[in-house]
Structures are given as C-alpha cells and as structure tokens.
Amino acid sequence: MDVVFLSRLQFALTIMFHYxxxxxxxxxxxxMVFLEARFLRTRDPIYEQAARFWTSIFALNFAVGVAxxxxxxxxxxxxxxxxSRFVGDVFGSALAAEGIFAFFLESGxxxxxxxxxxxxxxxxxxxxxxxxxxxSIFSSIWIVVANSWQQTPAGHHIVxxxxxxxxxxxxxxxxLRAEITDFWQLVFNPSTVHRLVHVWIGAFIMGTFFxxxxxxxxxxxxxxxxxxxxxxxxxxxxxxxFSLGAAVSGHFQGQNxxxxxPAKMAAFEALYHTGPAPLTLFGIPDDDxxxxxxxxxxxxxxxxxxxxxxxxxLLGLDAFRPEDRPPVFIPFVSYHxxxxxxxxxxGLTLLACFFRVKGSLFQKRWLLWIFVVSVLGAVAANExxxxxAEVGRQPWVVVPPVLRGPDGEPVVGPDGFVRYETVxxxxxxxxxxxxxxxxxxxxxxxxKDAVSESVSAEEVLTSIILFGLIYLLLGAVWVFVLNHxxxxxxxxxxxxxxxxxxxxxxxxxxxxxxxxxKGP
Amino acid sequence: xxxxxxxxxxxxxxxAGYAILDGFDLGVxxxxxxxxxxxxxxxxxxxxxxxxxxxxxxxxTFGGALFAMFPEAYATIFSGFYLAFMVLLFALIARxxxxxxxxxxxxxxxxxxxxxxxxxxxxxxxxxxxxxxGNAIGGxxxxxxxxxxxxxxxxLHPYALLIGLLPAxxxxxxxxxxxxxxxxxxxxxxxxxWMWHTWGLFLFLYLVATILTLLRYPHAATNFQRHPWAVxxxxxxxxxxxxxxxxxxxxxxxxAFLCSSIxxxxxxxxxxxxxxxxxxxxxxxxxxxxxxxxxxxxEKTLRIGLLxxxxxxxxxxxxxxxxxxxxxxxVKTEEAGY
Numbered sequence: 118m119d120v121v122f123l124s125r126l127q128f129a130l131t132i133m134f135h136y137x138x139x140x141x142x143x144x145x146x147x148x149m150v151f152l153e154a155r156f157l158r159t160r161d162p163i164y165e166q167a168a169r170f171w172t173s174i175f176a177l178n179f180a181v182g183v184a185x186x187x188x189x190x191x192x193x194x195x196x197x198x199x200x201s202r203f204v205g206d207v208f209g210s211a212l213a214a215e216g217i218f219a220f221f222l223e224s225g226x227x228x229x230x231x232x233x234x235x236x237x238x239x240x241x242x243x244x245x246x247x248x249x250x251x252x253s254i255f256s257s258i259w260i261v262v263a264n265s266w267q268q269t270p271a272g273h274h275i276v277x278x279x280x281x282x283x284x285x286x287x288x289x290x291x292x293l294r295a296e297i298t299d300f301w302q303l304v305f306n307p308s309t310v311h312r313l314v315h316v317w318i319g320a321f322i323m324g325t326f327f328x329x330x331x332x333x334x335x336x337x338x339x340x341x342x343x344x345x346x347x348x349x350x351x352x353x354x355x356x357x358x359f360s361l362g363a364a365v366s367g368h369f370q371g372q373n374x375x376x377x378x379p380a381k382m383a384a385f386e387a388l389y390h391t392g393p394a395p396l397t398l399f400g401i402p403d404d405d406x407x408x409x410x411x412x413x414x415x416x417x418x419x420x421x422x423x424x425x426x427x428x429x430x431l432l433g434l435d436a437f438r439p440e441d442r443p444p445v446f447i448p449f450v451s452y453h454x455x456x457x458x459x460x461x462x463x464g465l466t467l468l469a470c471f472f473r474v475k476g477s478l479f480q481k482r483w484l485l486w487i488f489v490v491s492v493l494g495a496v497a498a499n500e501x502x503x504x505x506a507e508v509g510r511q512p513w514v515v516v517p518p519v520l521r522g523p524d525g526e527p528v529v530g531p532d533g534f535v536r537y538e539t540v541x542x543x544x545x546x547x548x549x550x551x552x553x554x555x556x557x558x559x560x561x562x563x564x565k566d567a568v569s570e571s572v573s574a575e576e577v578l579t580s581i582i583l584f585g586l587i588y589l590l591l592g593a594v595w596v597f598v599l600n601h602x603x604x605x606x607x608x609x610x611x612x613x614x615x616x617x618x619x620x621x622x623x624x625x626x627x628x629x630x631x632x633x634x635k636g637p
Numbered sequence: 638x639x640x641x642x643x644x645x646x647x648x649x650x651x652x653a654g655y656a657i658l659d660g661f662d663l664g665v666x667x668x669x670x671x672x673x674x675x676x677x678x679x680x681x682x683x684x685x686x687x688x689x690x691x692x693x694x695x696x697x698t699f700g701g702a703l704f705a706m707f708p709e710a711y712a713t714i715f716s717g718f719y720l721a722f723m724v725l726l727f728a729l730i731a732r733x734x735x736x737x738x739x740x741x742x743x744x745x746x747x748x749x750x751x752x753x754x755x756x757x758x759x760x761x762x763x764x765x766x767x768x769x770x771g772n773a774i775g776g777x778x779x780x781x782x783x784x785x786x787x788x789x790x791x792x793l794h795p796y797a798l799l800i801g802l803l804p805a806x807x808x809x810x811x812x813x814x815x816x817x818x819x820x821x822x823x824x825x826x827x828x829x830x831w832m833w834h835t836w837g838l839f840l841f842l843y844l845v846a847t848i849l850t851l852l853r854y855p856h857a858a859t860n861f862q863r864h865p866w867a868v869x870x871x872x873x874x875x876x877x878x879x880x881x882x883x884x885x886x887x888x889x890x891x892x893a894f895l896c897s898s899i900x901x902x903x904x905x906x907x908x909x910x911x912x913x914x915x916x917x918x919x920x921x922x923x924x925x926x927x928x929x930x931x932x933x934x935x936e937k938t939l940r941i942g943l944l945x946x947x948x949x950x951x952x953x954x955x956x957x958x959x960x961x962x963x964x965x966x967x968v969k970t971e972e973a974g975y
Contacts, residue, residue: 177737183690184733188726190700194715195722198784201715205708206934210941213705216698217949224694225956228687229963236963280931287782294708296935569716570784580723587727591734598741 121565123577124196127584129507131188133500134588138182140499143257143317144324145175146250148352153243167348168246169234170607171328176231177602181595183224185588196577200514200567206296207273207303208263215259223252254317261316265309267515268506269377270295272302275540275560291542293558295515307377311370312506318363319502322462323495325356330492331603333485341606346479349488353473357466363459368422375423378516379432379527379535380441381509384448386419388433394419397453402445407435432527438534443511452505458498465491517561537561640939641929644706645913647946651702653905655695656804657811657898658957662689664812666732666759667805669752671831677824678752682736683968684819689736691960693729706942709783709932710916717777717785718769718792725765732758763808764801768792771800774850774857774911776918779925783932786921796849803842807904810835810881811897818890819968829885832893836881843878850911857911867910874903 149171156164190212193201201209229237229245237245266272277284277291285292297303329352335345375382387402387409388394396418400409417427424431434442465487472478479485510516517537520528528536538560662685672678704711715722731754739751772792780786813832817825850857861867877899884893912918916932919925933939 180690180733180737183693184730187693187697187729190697190704191715191722191726193704194700194711195719196716198712198716201704201708201712205704205711206938209701209705209708209711209934210938210945213698213701213942214945214949216694216701217945217953220694220697221691221949221953221956224691225953225960228691228960232687233963292782297938297941300941569712569719570780570782571716571786572719576719579720583723583727587730591730594734594738598738601741 124568127581135185140320140323143253143320150250198569211259211263219256261313269308271306272299311373315366319499321359325352326492326495328352329488333488360462360466383434384443384509385452387449391433392430394431402449448505448509451501455501458494514564514567515562517559645929649909651699653902656901658692660808660811661815663759664808667809669756687964707932710927728758728762763805767801767804768797771797776920778921779919806839814894860910870906
C-alpha cells in the first residue's frame with residue numbers, strides 16, 4: 118500500500134466521521150432558533166422545554182464535531198503537505214476566514230447557549246442561539262468555498278515560486294503554486310453557490326429528520342406527547358420543504374457539474390461512451406467491459422436533464438485521456454443511492470403531510486416507525502453526496518479547468534481527448550532550451566502529487582489504525598450517551614403550566630443542570 | 638510595516654492568545670488529579686466548562702492563519718512532525734470528549750476513566766507543544782525543497798524534552814492561580830499551596846532552559862544584540878515571574894494571574910525573537926531555512942488576510958469579552974454544567 122492510497126483512506130475515514138456532526142448541528146440550530154423565537158413570542162413553556170432539550174443534545178453533537186474537526190485542519194499539513202504548498206495561498210485564506218468568522222462566533226455563543234440559561238435573560242439566550250446557528254452556517258460557507266475552488270478553480274493563477282528574489286527550481290524543475298488574483302472570483306467560483314445550497318439543504322434535511330426520528334420514537338412510546346407532537350410538526354414542515362428543495366437544487370447542480378467537470382458527470386452516470394446519455398435507475402458498472410450491466414434506464418434521460426434534449430450527446434469517459442479518468446464504481450453507486458434517498462424523502466414527507474392534514478398522522482404507527490429509522494437515510498445521503506463529489510473529482514486534487522473554444526464548448530484535441538488548461542511558465546534563460554519543450558503541465562494538481570514528501574506509508578498506516586480505534590470508541594460512546602439523553606427525555610412540565618425555570622429549580626435531583634443527570 | 642513582519646507578529650499574538658487562554662484550562666487538566674472528591678472534580682471542570690472550547694479556537698485560527706500566510710512553513714512543520722501531530726490530535730480529541738462525556742453517567746468507573754483521560758490528554762498536549770518549540774529553536778534538517786528529512790527520534794532529544802516540561806509547569810501554575818480565583822474553601826487552600834509549588838518548579842525549569850539554550854543555541858540570542866529594545870521583553874518577563882510570589886503573598890490573586898499571563902506572553906515573545914527572521918531553521922544548511930519571506934504567500938494574499946483579520950478580530954475580542962464577563966466570579970457545582 119502506498120502513501121497516496123493510505124492518505125486518501127485516512128482523509129476519507131476522518132472526514133466521513135467528522136461529517137456526521139456538522140450537518141446535524143447546522144440543521145438542529147435552525148430548529149432551535151425557531152423554538153426559542155416561538156418561546157419569546159408566546160412565552161409558552163413548552164417551547165422552552167423543547168429548546169432546552171434539543172440544546173443539550175446539540176451541545177453533545179457539537180463537542181464531538183469540534184473534536185473531530187480540528188483533525189481536518191491539521192491533516193492538510195500532515196498528510197497533504199505538497200498540496201498545502203501548492204494551494205496554501207488560495208485555500209488557506211478560506212480556512213483562516215472560517216476560523217476568524219465562524220469558529221469564534223460558534224464557540225463563544227455556544228458557551229452562553231449551554232451554560233447561560235441562568236446567567237443571561239431569554240432575549241440574550243435567543244440571540245446566542247441565533248449567533249451559533251449563524252456561526253455554523255458561516256463555517257459551511259467557507260469550507261464549501263475552499264472545496265469548490267478545488268473542483269472549479271477560479272480567481273487565481275499558477276506561477277513559479279520565488280526564492281530570494283529569483284525563480285525557484287528544485288532538481289531542474291520550476292516550483293509551482295497557485296496565487297490569488299481575485300478574491301471574490303475565488304469565493305464565487307463557478308460551483309460555490311450551487312454546492313453551498315445543496316450542502317445546506319442536506320444539513321437541514323439531516324437536522325429535521327433527526328428531530329422527527331426522536332419525536333416519532335417518543336410518540337410510539339407514548340412519552341412527552343405534547344412536546345413530541347410539536348417538535349415533529351415543526352420539523353415535518355421544514356423537512357418537506359427541504360426535501361423538495363433538494364431535488365430542485367440537485368438538478369441545477371447536475372447541470373453545473375456537467376458544464377465544469379464533464380468527466381465527473383460521466384463517472385456519476387457511468388457513461389463509458391460519448392453519446393446520448395440514459396438516466397440509469399439501476400445498474401452495475403463494469404470497467405472491464407466498459408458498460409453498465411443489469412441496467413434499468415430511461416433512454417436519453419440524463420441528456421434531457423442536462424441539455425434539455427433526449428438526443429443531445431454527452432461526453433463519456435472515452436473523451437478523456439486514460440490518466441484523466443475518474444473511477445466509476447464508487448461515484449456511480451454513491452450518486453445513485455443519494456438520488457434515490459432524495460426521492461424517498463420527498464415521498465415520505467409528502468405522505469406524512471397528507472396524513473397530518475387528515476389529522477391521523479400520529480395514529481399511523483407504521484409511518485412513525487419509518488421516521489424513527491429514516492434519519493439513517495439522511496445521514497447516508499449527506500455522506501454519499503460528498504463521496505460522489507470527491508471521488509468523482511479524482512484523479513485530481515485541484516481539477517484543471519476544461520479548455521474551451523470560442524463557442525464555449527470543450528476543445529477536443531487531435532487525439533480525440535478533451536483538453537485541459539495548461540500552465541505556461543517563463544523559464545530562466547539557461548534552462549529554457551532544456552525545459553520549455555517538456556514542461557507545460559495542466560493547470561491543476563494530481564492527487565498522487567499532493568501527498569507529504571516526508572511521511573512514510575508505515576506512519577500513515579499507524580495513524581489510520583489509531584484513528585480507527587479512537588473513532589470507533591468515540592462513536593460508540595457518542596451513541597451510548599445520545600441514547601441515554603433521549604431515554605431520559607426533556608424535563609417534564611408540571612400541570613398548571615408553571616414557568617419551567619421554577620419547575621427546574623424545584624426539582625432537587627436535576628437542579629438546574631441539563632447537561633448532566635445528577636445522582637441523589 | 639513590512640507585511641511579512643506584520644504577519645509574523647500577528648501569528649505571535651494568536652499563539653500568545655492561545656497559550657494564555659488555553660494555558661489555564663490545560664493547566665486545570667494537569668492539576669485535575671489533585672481534586673479529591675467528585676464534587677471538586679466537577680468544580681474544576683465547571684470552572685473551565687464554558688471557556689475551554691473558545692480558547693481552543695485560538696489554536697485552530699493560528700493553524701489556519703499559518704496555512705494561509707506561510708503555507709510552506711505550515712506544510713513542512715505539520716508533515717515533518719507527523720506522528721507528534723497525530724498524538725497531539727488524539728490528545729485534543731480525548732480531552733474534548735472527556736470533558737463532555739464525564740458527567741453524563743454516574744458510574745464510578747466511567748468517571749474515573751474520563752478523569753484520567755482528561756489529565757493525560759492535557760499533559761500530553763502541553764508537552765508536545767513544548768517539544769515542538771524546543772525543536773524549532775534548535776532547527777531541524779530539511780531537504781532542498783524545504784521538507785523535513787529526519788525521523789521521529791530526531792525530534793525527541795533531551796533539550797527538546799526539557800523544553801517540553803517548561804509549559805507543563807507554566808500552565809500548571811497558570812491553572813492553579815485561575816482555579817484559586819474560581820473556588821473557595823478547603824480546595825482553595827490546597828490550590829494556594831500548589832500555586833507556590835508550581836511557581837517554584839517553573840522557575841527552576843525556566844532557569845535551566847535559559848542556560849541550556851544560551852549554551853547550545855547561542856544564535857537564539859543574536860536578535861537581542863541586533864535589536865537592543867527587545868531586552869524589554871526579557872525584563873518584563875523577569876518582573877512578571879518575580880512579582881507572582883509577591884502578589885500571592887499580598888493576596889492579590891488577580892494580579893498574580895495577570896502576571897502569569899504576562900509571563901506566558903513574554904515566553905512567546907522570546908520564542909519569536911529566537912526564530913526571527915526564520916519560521917523554521919534548517920539545521921543542516923542555513924540556506925534551506927524557511928524565512929518569513931520565502932515561506933510566505935503572495936503579497937496580495939497577505940493583504941487580503943490582513944483585511945479578514947482586521948474585520949474579524951474586533952468581533953472575536955467582543956465575543957470573548959462577553960463570555961468571560963458572563964461567567965465571571967466563583968463557580969458552583971449547582972449551576973448548569975458538568
């Protein structure tokens with residue numbers, strides 16, 4: 118096993134574990150803002166009860182999210198040093214902006230949110246919830262900006278590094294890196310907005326499905342009925358809107374992917390050959406035979422969605438040099454399962470809305486059971502969407518833009534392959550004759566050239582094993598504690614609708630703590 | 638001012654901010670075994686509960702700023718010290734979850750496990766920071782591209798390990814004074830004694846480290862000859878260290894805490910002066926060193942970064958102020974907390 122494979126494996130492991138938490142917290146924070154706003158307006162203690170309960174669960178998810186998130190920032194340097202040298206000027210700025218604009222906001226106000234119930238007034242508490250929610254959204258903006266720049270780079274140029282005022286060569290090769298030319302073009306690169314909207318919707322779906330899952334479980338167990346019904350209804354409304362929104366946003370994103378990363382779209386749909394592209398509902402891509410086996414497909418469907426024409430030819434993998442082709446199996450499967458889950462969410466939420474209007478939703482026990490487990494589908498859809506996006510980006514870590522002709526269409530070279538933009542580096546005079554002929558690299562960076570120079574396979578293997586063990590333990594403890602919190606449930610309201618704060622104070626076993634069940 | 642120098646100063650300020658703020662909660666972790674009862678342990682945790690997470694963000698932001706403004710230094714340091722960073726990451730993860738998970742269950746074994754995890758991870762993280770500083774002062778071997786070419790064992794020489802103990806003693810002292818301010822009664826009396834013990838230990842290590850540094854790495858002091866004004870940092874450092882026992886004796890504990898904060902800031906300043914104008918010294922060939930100029934991003938990026946920091950930092954200071962003001966005063970175990 119080589120360093121590249123192992124480093125990719127480690128990044129996949131750590132990011133996929135980390136990404137269980139951010140969408141959950143982004144999604145839950147929005148619901149908490151809603152609940153506290155309702156409380157401020159109506160002063161109905163049921164809303165404060167709900168807000169307190171979800172806040173304590175939010176805090177747990179947030180803590181694990183922070184602990185696993187710091188790993189990500191460090192891993193660019195530890196495992197992807199060559200990448201960091203190449204992109205630091207551009208990518209680093211987005212990451213630093215995330216730290217300054219998002220993390221301080223989140224962590225500061227989280228303290229007031231979790232520990233401040235008795236220290237600040239309800240208005241300040243609401244403001245803190247709003248700020249935490251805003252912070253988590255800011256964080257997603259900057260990280261999606263940074264990632265989108267890798268997919269569809271813009272606002273930069275690739276130049277030779279200077280060393281002591283001279284162009285820098287190592288072993289006769291110029292040392293290249295990307296440098297910012299236009300910050301706003303970098304921020305609003307061609308895929309940022311589409312991807313950000315889709316990421317947000319994914320997060321909101323996850324948050325609302327999580328709340329519906331827990332609420333449905335309470336309803337099935339006939340506990341905390343009023344609380345659970347209110348939470349479920351609120352989350353259902355938002356969940357339905359976001360599920361429908363995901364389909365719309367996914368459609369536009371698909372078109373954008375084809376426009377800017379046609380090789381990725383070919384991998385998503387397993388288009389081995391250029392031509393009219395079917396919309397595959399089921400199939401098993403076979404790289405050796407270069408076709409999709411056991412295919413159930415709507416002919417011309419993808420062409421219709423992307424180009425608005427059943428017969429429009431789309432670029433297949435055969436339009437790219439073998440060394441520029443992404444793998445097919447993982448992007449194809451993860452993309453399709455994500456899309457199928459998206460359709461499932463729409464069907465499920467619309468059905469629940471239908472029963473809600475008829476007034477029989479909470480009697481449909483089978484449907485509530487489906488909601489209890491559907492949160493796993495939401496988690497899977499979020500993870501798989503990213504898997505498709507990142508594996509479909511291969512073999513590049515920074516994808517070079519496709520070279521376009523005057524008509525805006527990709528330029529196909531005499532060998533029949535799509536051309537990428539290349540870098541022209543003015544050579545130092547004495548090297549010009551030697552180098553210029555052989556050096557016009559693509560305006561991107563291959564994943565295999567991005568790993569750390571000074572890290573060995575054994576070291577990465579060691580850290581993967583340790584991460585694996587620690588995350589396994591962490592995941593198990595997280596589920597255990599989460600389950601314990603859910604079993605304990607929200608603080609009960611006493612009949613007569615006393616202020617929750619008085620109720621809490623009166624209960625000796627709980628004191629005023631929400632993050633801990635204290636003993637007698 | 639030159640942009641490179643300015644960013645070097647800002648990174649120093651972020652590092653000092655991190656060391657002062659996370660310093661006391663790491664110190665609380667190192668002192669955690671001194672708490673005798675479950676109530677005392679919860680008191681310790683509640684004293685830092687709302688604050689430690691925000692304090693750690695200073696490290697995250699320091700890392701992000703290093704990546705953005707000096708990517709070559711970031712890449713070489715993080716990949717070169719690979720296993721050390723992995724252990725640091727595991728320690729930071731373990732620390733975060735031990736604080737969060739400990740109070741969630743009543744079982745004795747559960748709490749003991751997370752108590753020791755909290756102590757062990759706090760101490761490990763602190764020592765690794767110190768070992769990193771020790772290696773940065775000494776320099777490490779780099780190849781022509783500026784990547785690290787040594788092994789893990791090269792990083793664990795006695796000098797670096799000694800420097801690793803220095804922040805452990807310093808943060809323990811800092812944490813003891815912090816806890817003293819936040820507690821009362823019997824536990825506070827014991828902490829009062831520990832403030833003196835940790836101060837003595839720190840002073841001893843500080844003197845040994847200073848002598849060894851001057852003997853082994855005389856280049857660390859050259860900046861003080863070139864820029865005599867910098868001696869102010871040394872004088873301030875010595876005044877702050879010696880004023881701590883005076884303040885303790887006169888029962889001005891807030892003043893003692895201020896002095897330990899100044900001590901930490903001065904230590905970061907001394908470290909920066911030992912490095913400047915380098916970010917990372919190549920011990921095998923001075924020409925390969927990453928200086929603040931050749932490790933830096935383009936001037937345009939440095940300027941954009943300055944704008945981002947200029948907009949963001951006032952907000953950061955405001956949030957930090959609000960949070961510390963809200964949670965001022967003595968802690969109790971009855972409040973919302975761990």
